[in-house]
Amino acid sequence: MKETSIFTTFATTILAVSAVWLAAPALAEEAETRLAAEIVAAEPALEGRVVQAEVIGMVCDFCAQSLKKVLGRKDAVSSVDISLETKLITIILNEGMALSDEEIAEAVNWAGYELAGIVRA
Amino acid sequence: MKKLCAVALAGVMALQAAPAGARPVSYPQGWTLMQMNEAEANWLHLHYTTDPRTSIGLKIENQGYADHVFVGGQYNRLLKRWNAPNSQGNTYLKLGLGVADGDFNHALDATKAAGFVRFAADWETRRWFTAANASVYAREGKAMTSQKARLGVAPYVADFGALHTWLMVEGNWTQNRDADQGQDAFTVTPLVRFFKGNSLLEVGYSSNDEPLFNFVYRF
Known part of the structure; x- marks a missing residue:
């Protein structure tokens, strides 16, 4: 050399x-993460429309983008916010629409990750 | 002695597991454009992810030898992923088949069948990153092997949507680079990776005086 x-x-x-x-x-x-209940408390109109999912294996922006894209394709999903710090995905559902735990787990797996838990408010 | 140290370094690095960002499989129905200008090769790869474990695409690769260009298809398979609360590990198989002009070290007019088999592994947290890649590239009558390893650290840990910055060092060892002269090539490349949203940019400079410029975009 x-x-x-x-x-x-x-x-x-x-x-x-x-x-x-x-x-x-x-x-x-x-990191700016609020629990689903805090989100609803701040915006009561979102009651019943906020779902938070804890995901295992999400370590980078490409991971987060994958989850955002896959979940964002669901008709019931209005928006998706992600925190790499807490590994939480915050899903806001469209009014009058629902997304089951199974559908969320399936979408998380389809993106290549694993679901650890779900919190609804 | 220098060569021995270089081989030892490559071996140690190869034992570490490999990078995010440059992953060959994206999310289903996602496209990825990868453009790499590295110490030993320049290549362009556009791939489409069909399912969480598979992507297919086109590859144009110049191995760093005058006018030797591979053009063909590439199949990428995620063999295994380990998801953990604070880390992720992956192993990949990459297969390429196409045609190439020129010998490894001589520009010839003949176009012949060519292909490659590559195995890659990576493991990363939000702070640390390791990756390794082993490759066999063949063109009718001749084959070339190479190994690559990378180690990186993030000086700060950023959240989703912010600018992520990584300091990395890559070792690249290519055997039979010039079959006629029996030369091997070992290069070390320190680089900086910038990562934000769907885009990844890497800039570095190799020990063989070649600049590194890599860009990956997902859409």
């Missing part, structure tokens, strides 16, 4: 590490 290439590689690494560590505090975001 040439000296110049070692230097270039080393310098690139140092620059990259410095840039990331300096930018990290501004880039990091606090």
